[in-house]
Amino acid sequence: MTSVVLRDLTRRFENVTAVDRLNLEINSGELVAFLGPSGCGKTTTLRMITGLLLPSSGDVLFDDRSIVTVPTEKRGAVMVFQKHLLFPTISVGQNVGFGLRMQKVEKKEMDRRVSEMLELVKLPGFENRRAHQLSGGQQQRVALARALVVHPKVLLLDEPLANLDANLRLEMRELIRHIQRELGITTVFVTHDQEEAVMLADRIALMFDGVLQQYDVPQAFYQQPSSVRVAHFFRNDNLLGGTRRGDQVETALGVLQIDAARQRILDGAVLVTVRPEDVNLTPNPEAGNCVEAKVLLQVYMGTHTQVQLDVAGHTWLVHGTADFQARVGDPIRIQLPQPRIWLLPVS
Amino acid sequence: MNKILRWLVLAIIVITALAPILPQFVWSFSHRWLFPSLLPSQWSTEPWEYVFTATSRVGEGFFNSLAIAVVVSLLSILVGLPASRALALHNFRGKSAIEWLLMVPIIVPGIVATMGIHQVFIRLGLTDTFIGVCLVHLIPCIPYMVLVMSSVFANYGTELEDTARTLGAGTFSVWRFVTLPGILPGLLVATMFTFLISWGQYITTVLIGGGTIITLPMVLFPFISGTNYPNAAAISLVFVAPAILVLIFTSRQLGRESSVMGGFGRL
Numbered sequence: 001m002t003s004v005v006l007r008d009l010t011r012r013f014e015n016v017t018a019v020d021r022l023n024l025e026i027n028s029g030e031l032v033a034f035l036g037p038s039g040c041g042k043t044t045t046l047r048m049i050t051g052l053l054l055p056s057s058g059d060v061l062f063d064d065r066s067i068v069t070v071p072t073e074k075r076g077a078v079m080v081f082q083k084h085l086l087f088p089t090i091s092v093g094q095n096v097g098f099g100l101r102m103q104k105v106e107k108k109e110m111d112r113r114v115s116e117m118l119e120l121v122k123l124p125g126f127e128n129r130r131a132h133q134l135s136g137g138q139q140q141r142v143a144l145a146r147a148l149v150v151h152p153k154v155l156l157l158d159e160p161l162a163n164l165d166a167n168l169r170l171e172m173r174e175l176i177r178h179i180q181r182e183l184g185i186t187t188v189f190v191t192h193d194q195e196e197a198v199m200l201a202d203r204i205a206l207m208f209d210g211v212l213q214q215y216d217v218p219q220a221f222y223q224q225p226s227s228v229r230v231a232h233f234f235r236n237d238n239l240l241g242g243t244r245r246g247d248q249v250e251t252a253l254g255v256l257q258i259d260a261a262r263q264r265i266l267d268g269a270v271l272v273t274v275r276p277e278d279v280n281l282t283p284n285p286e287a288g289n290c291v292e293a294k295v296l297l298q299v300y301m302g303t304h305t306q307v308q309l310d311v312a313g314h315t316w317l318v319h320g321t322a323d324f325q326a327r328v329g330d331p332i333r334i335q336l337p338q339p340r341i342w343l344l345p346v347s
Numbered sequence: 348m349n350k351i352l353r354w355l356v357l358a359i360i361v362i363t364a365l366a367p368i369l370p371q372f373v374w375s376f377s378h379r380w381l382f383p384s385l386l387p388s389q390w391s392t393e394p395w396e397y398v399f400t401a402t403s404r405v406g407e408g409f410f411n412s413l414a415i416a417v418v419v420s421l422l423s424i425l426v427g428l429p430a431s432r433a434l435a436l437h438n439f440r441g442k443s444a445i446e447w448l449l450m451v452p453i454i455v456p457g458i459v460a461t462m463g464i465h466q467v468f469i470r471l472g473l474t475d476t477f478i479g480v481c482l483v484h485l486i487p488c489i490p491y492m493v494l495v496m497s498s499v500f501a502n503y504g505t506e507l508e509d510t511a512r513t514l515g516a517g518t519f520s521v522w523r524f525v526t527l528p529g530i531l532p533g534l535l536v537a538t539m540f541t542f543l544i545s546w547g548q549y550i551t552t553v554l555i556g557g558g559t560i561i562t563l564p565m566v567l568f569p570f571i572s573g574t575n576y577p578n579a580a581a582i583s584l585v586f587v588a589p590a591i592l593v594l595i596f597t598s599r600q601l602g603r604e605s606s607v608m609g610g611f612g613r614l
Binding site for chain 1: 506507509510511512513514515516517520524525528529
């Protein structure tokens with residue numbers, strides 16, 4: 001059980017700043033996702049936690065103690081990479097036992113812990129197989145067992161599900177969650193898939209261009225994104241300009257009532273957003289917070305209807321019910337429910 | 348159909364590889380073999396008896412060639428392994444210049460370079476010495492070592508080493524348990540290459556060895572130019588034996604490790 005703190009962590013490569021003054025606290029036993037498009041600095045951060053890469057400046061702390069001067073092999077931060085998973089020249093059992101062998105653990109004890117760990121990842125009795133005899137998913141699980149068997153302080157997973165097909169992905173996700181809960185190991189995993197991060201992580205650190213955008217529980221990224229870019233990454237491009245005054249926002253389409261206590265933006269110019277699934281396309285005639293829009297396009301998606309609207313010159317995407325019917329070009333009255341309105345800073 | 352084709356290709360390969368050696372074999376047991384007879388009119392084991400006499404210097408040449416080739420192979424590993432790793436896994440200033448320079452000995456005829464080196468070696472007192480011959484053999488050998496091994500390193504990557512490190516393996520353990528086992532098949536093939544290149548050197552050995560260091564090709568050459576075909580044939584069979592052994596060994600390795608030959612794509 002180890003807590004991890006990143007303090008002003010920075011890494012520059014020649015003239016590119018891959019990670020820029022990253023500040024982050026990971027609680028002991030927490031499962032955190034580093035999320036972002038490729039090249040955003042998430043893997044670089046992971047490598048700095050392991051010590052495979054030294055920071056240009058800043059600090060990494062395990063249990064409040066700086067470990068930047070500790071070499072990788074003594075940190076107890078074990079990393080599982082997305083490819084080249086297993087040592088090809090030795091058996092599965094030897095793979096899992098590798099870390100224990102490095103610790104000079106006695107043979108009998110080693111065998112016991114290896115078989116125990118293979119059972120945990122649901123590959124009992126696989127000790128004598130070779131890496132190339134296993135499927136991709138099995139290799140992934142062996143790699144996980146190999147990391148867990150040394151009781152790491154911190155477990156680091158680089159895109160653990162990227163190379164698996166959809167079914168295996170689901171299975172592996174469950175397994176990681178289950179084991180992580182059971183062993184209580186502080187875990188960080190890197191992913192570019194926001195769905196994966198949302199389903200697996202306790203908290204998500206979203207990074208763009210080496211800069212941390214938001215570090216929060218998954219729900220917050222949907223209901224309280226910190227910027228237009230963050231909202232966009234979580235597939236919300238519904239924006240409407242306005243001016244906040246207390247618990248009201250004045251827009252081109254009239255005054256909207258907001259939950260003032262929920263907002264983080266002060267009075268002044270703001271952007272109003274409501275997620276596609278939160279806009280009400282069929283409000284009661286007397287409902288408040290309604291605005292006029294125009295239907296641009298509608299696509300039947302099976303479980304719902306995706307409707308494109310023109311809201312005061314902005315294109316909004318809204319999820320209607322599967323039986324929603326409207327004609328393209330028709331005006332439509334939509335409701336922006338007061339508790340669902342979120343204000344974003346004007347970028 | 349497919350099977351027949353495969354056998355046909357295999358047969359062609361075997362024939363083209365072995366056919367040139369077959370007449371040598373016959374020659375080495377002949378006393379008189381004149382055109383147009385299909386086989387020698389008189390057979391003899393004299394050429395082989397000659398090979399094993401001290402005056403033939405075949406034994407001396409064989410052991411000199413062997414010693415030089417072994418030393419050259421070890422030196423090639425010593426120099427080539429770190430170089431190929433650096434070229435495969437790191438980016439640094441002047442990298443493409445170094446890659447190009449490594450190709451130069453393959454492009455420039457050895458005799459041209461050796462003549463220049465000869466001048467330098469005279470001043471350094473390296474001519475007519477064993478180590479001088481070894482050093483000059485390194486010139487054509489190192490490019491092959493680096494070509495093969497840089498492709499092996501690039502293919503192997505660093506993830507496994509990094510994994511081992513995070514699992515608690517120190518620098519030596521990473522090398523011993525992860526890097527070395529991973530690159531070993533490629534390293535064996537590359538070493539075979541350098542061994543054979545050194546083994547087959549003639550001009551460089553003559554120029555730098557100055558007749559003091561007698562290698563097998565130097566023993567063989569006078570017989571070929573002197574038209575004593577039976578003796579030349581016997582010695583040439585001694586000369587070609589290691590090559591055939593290496594061919595058999597590497598073809599099995601290459602079958603498994605296709606990445607080994609990848610470096611030649613750069614040529």
